[in-house]
Amino acid sequence: xxxxxxxxxxxxxxxxxxxxxxxxxxxxxxxxxxxxxxxxxxxxxxxxxxxxxxxxxxxxxxxxxxxxxxxxxxxxxxxxxxxxxxxxxxxxxxxxxxxxxxxxxxxxxxxxxxxxxxxxxxxxxxxxxxxxxxxxxxxxxxxxxxxxxxxxxxxxxxxxxxxxxxxxxxxxxxxxxxxxxxxxxxxxxxxxxxxxxxxxxxxxxxxxxxxxxxxxxxxxxxxxxxxxxxxxxxxxxxxxxxxxxxxxxxxxx
Numbered sequence: 238x239x240x241x242x243x244x245x246x247x248x249x250x251x252x253x254x255x256x257x258x259x260x261x262x263x264x265x266x267x268x269x270x271x272x273x274x275x276x277x278x279x280x281x282x283x284x285x286x287x288x289x290x291x292x293x294x295x296x297x298x299x300x301x302x303x304x305x306x307x308x309x310x311x312x313x314x315x316x317x318x319x320x321x322x323x324x325x326x327x328x329x330x331x332x333x334x335x336x337x338x339x340x341x342x343x344x345x346x347x348x349x350x351x352x353x354x355x356x357x358x359x360x361x362x363x364x365x366x367x368x369x370x371x372x373x374x375x376x377x378x379x380x381x382x383x384x385x386x387x388x389x390x391x392x393x394x395x396x397x398x399x400x401x402x403x404x405x406x407x408x409x410x411x412x413x414x415x416x417x418x419x420x421x422x423x424x425x426x427x428x429x430x431x432x433x434x435x436x437x438x439x440x441x442x443x444x445x446x447x448x449x450x451x452x453x454x455x456x457x458x459x460x461x462x463x464x465x466x467x468x469x470x471x472x473x474x475x476x477x478x479x480x481x482x483x484x485x486x487x488x489x490x
Contacts, residue, residue, distance in 0.1 A: 268361040270427060273335040276312075276364040276483065278422050278434055280387065281326035282319055284355045291318060294325050295471050299379050302474060310336025311476030312367075312484065313375070313420070315385055315436055320467040324358070328385055328434060328468065330367060330422060332478045337361070362434070366405045366423040367484045368412055374480065375419050375436070378473045382439045383419065385468040386447065388432040391461045392425070401431055409485060417442020419473075432463070436470065443467075 268277055285294060298316045305314055312330040319326075331337040341359075369375055392401065405423040412421050417438040425431050437443040447465060455463045 267338050267341055268334045271334050271361070271363055273338075274333045276367060277331050277334045277337055278362045278364050278424060279327075279329040279331065279337055279341070280358075280360040280362065280434075281329070282317075282322075282324040282358040283326045285318075285323050285325050291323070294318075298325075298472055302377075302379065302472070305474055305476060308336075308340060308476060310339065310478055312478040312481055313476055314474045315383070315468075315470040316472035316474070317385060317468040317470050320469065328387075328436075328470070330364065332481060332483070334361075336478075360426075362422075362424040362426055364422045364424055365402050366409070368409055368421045368423070369484050369486045370413055370415075370418055370420065372486075374475055374484075375473060377475055379471075381471055381473050383470045383473055384437050384440045384443050385470045386435045386437070386443055387466040387468075388435070389424075389426060389430040389464045390432050390455060390459050392429050392431050393459055398425070401425065413486060415446060417445070436473070 268275075271277065285291075295316075305311065310332040312332055314330075315328045317326055317328050318324070329337070408423075412418060418435060419438055420434075420436040422434040423431075424433060435443070435446075437446075452463065
């Protein structure tokens with residue numbers, strides 16, 4: 238990427254509003270292959286019931302804010318709706334994989350399956366570096382116009398994890414200057430991709446970055462096109478670990 242170069246009852250909805258179900262293997266092997274102390278992002282998508290309008294689901298999301306504020310090891314959550322299919326869920330940043338596993342237990346998975354009656358998508362992504370462009374940290378916003386984007390690009394042949402981390406670190410100053418970019422998580426995936434989770438002030442800011450010229454530049458530089466997912470994120474929520482100094486930019490230099 239360019240910068241790398243330089244419903245139902247209230248009780249049921251409240252319990253499942255950011256929840257996900259997944260195959261048994263995912264339940265047993267959440268983040269398999271990663272170190273327990275690795276920071277991770279977890280991206281959750283749950284089918285939205287046809288009879289539950291977006292405003293209703295969003296209101297039930299707000300009801301769960303105190304619950305998420307109390308979770309140990311949760312740095313940040315953006316409550317989300319995927320633009321591609323309308324699925325709801327969240328984009329979580331965890332201090333480490335162990336904290337994520339402590340929340341997404343097998344018992345929790347089973348309970349959600351029973352209550353929701355639908356499977357959902359879950360992805361665990363290693364966060365090599367996290368950036369917050371708001372001094373003191375992005376504040377809570379229960380009525381946000383923010384959007385999130387997830388970019389993934391195949392890692393070029395011969396590029397090591399160490400070299401990737403060096404490239405991410407070198408890109409930080411540039412991303413700190415991108416207008417409207419609230420947060421970025423520099424990620425790698427289990428299937429050999431790299432990229433980022435971006436949280437933007439609004440959709441206009443994201444569109445100003447992801448131009449046709451950006452796509453052309455990525456293709457020319459890496460020899461592969463980037464995949465790009467879009468999410469509405471009506472609620473932004475710092476967690477208990479929001480002040481973690483491992484997130485770059487939290488404390489003014």
